[in-house]
């Protein structure tokens with residue numbers, strides 16, 4: 001029993017779990033091995049209305065809140081890390097800038113096909129020379145009539161290889177700092193925009209990471225999201241909420257590892273009995289389950305604050321920090337419980353161990369989460 005959730009959320013979880021067990025889990029190893037985007041799985045999630053969750057129903061979305069999304073993301077991640085990253089990137093990172101900051105015309109233009117899963121969204125902030133330090137971005141726009149002319153390079157962009165609509169963060173005036181940064185929607189196929197696939201990831205290998213190159217790429221001014229110069233605020237706001245979804249993803253990864261470890265401990269024999277009878281194994285399982293529940297409580301609190309429209313920046317950072325690092329410890333123990341069998345593909349725990357690692361890096365590293373938390377604790381410090 002998971003008394004945190006409403007009856008409706010329990011039903012949602014059961015529906016997604018059934019779909020994930022049938023359609024996502026059986027293909028997870030292949031997605032990982034072949035580094036191929038889980039398109040059929042993504043379309044299946046779309047048929048369930050999940051690619052439009054948390055998006056305004058007036059534009060084809062399914063409504064719902066971040067606690068609903070948390071439940072969905074956990075179930076998908078328990079089945080396949082890559083599919084959950086594709087979903088989070090599409091909904092929480094890629095579609096939300098349009099949903100929250102787009103004009104009516106922009107929403108009508110992009111959201112119906114995104115929520116239906118006919119088109120895929122991505123979010124492009126990171127560059128070769130600026131990751132954690134997003135203010136250092138150099139991809140720039142220059143006004144020219146009704147358009148902006150865009151030049152620069154983005155890196156490590158999830159869904160990049162398959163996305164149709166990208167929210168790209170650019171600067172119009174580097175001297176103006178954060179006030180010079182804008183968010184602009186760029187469509188695949190725009191002349192001067194090239195997508196170069198990036199292969200060789202350790203984990204989350206099915207998410208089609210890409211480098212994006214803008215070479216005198218002309219984008220209509222009407223594609224600016226929010227106001228010119230308002231992009232940095234958009235990036236922070238979107239990351240603050242999407243981090244809650246990374247925390248939820250960690251719950252799924254950790255649960256997948258714990259379930260596999262329990263099942264292995266119940267059947268693997270050593271020294272005349274199943275290893276689940278050894279106290280060393282029992283204590284590892286107890287610690288794993290306790291950390292998973294603690295992570296879930298932090299994530300639920302952050303999602304609840306977000307849903308209530310209350311400040312949630314510190315709590316989202318805490319949830320992401322704790323859940324990602326706990327998932328790392330849980331995945332590591334799950335490999336340990338499997339012994340050598342946990343080290344070879346296609347062991348589920350071997351894949352989760354690799355998939356988990358990036359959750360401590362993307363959408364803000366653990367160090368950046370600690371900065372967010374400590375800044376809020378300390379406030380303005382005297383010299």
Ligand SMILES: Cc1cc2nc3c(=O)[nH]c(=O)nc-3n(C[C@H](O)[C@H](O)[C@H](O)COP(=O)(O)OP(=O)(O)OC[C@H]3O[C@@H](n4cnc5c(N)ncnc54)[C@H](O)[C@@H]3O)c2cc1C
Nearest residue numbers: 123124125126130131132156157158361362363364365367
């Ligand atoms: C698989 C994957 C998918 C990704 N998907 C996307 C995406 O879809 N869109 C996107 O825009 N980006 C994406 N990223 C980029 C990701 O968000 C960045 O990699 C991340 O923010 C870290 O930036 P960086 O790699 O430049 O590391 P750096 O910022 O160079 O950091 C290097 C190290 O220094 C530490 N560090 C930096 N600054 C500080 C500080 N002030 N205090 C203490 N320590 C510090 C960092 O924590 C880290 O340990 C993705 C990355 C990966 C690996």
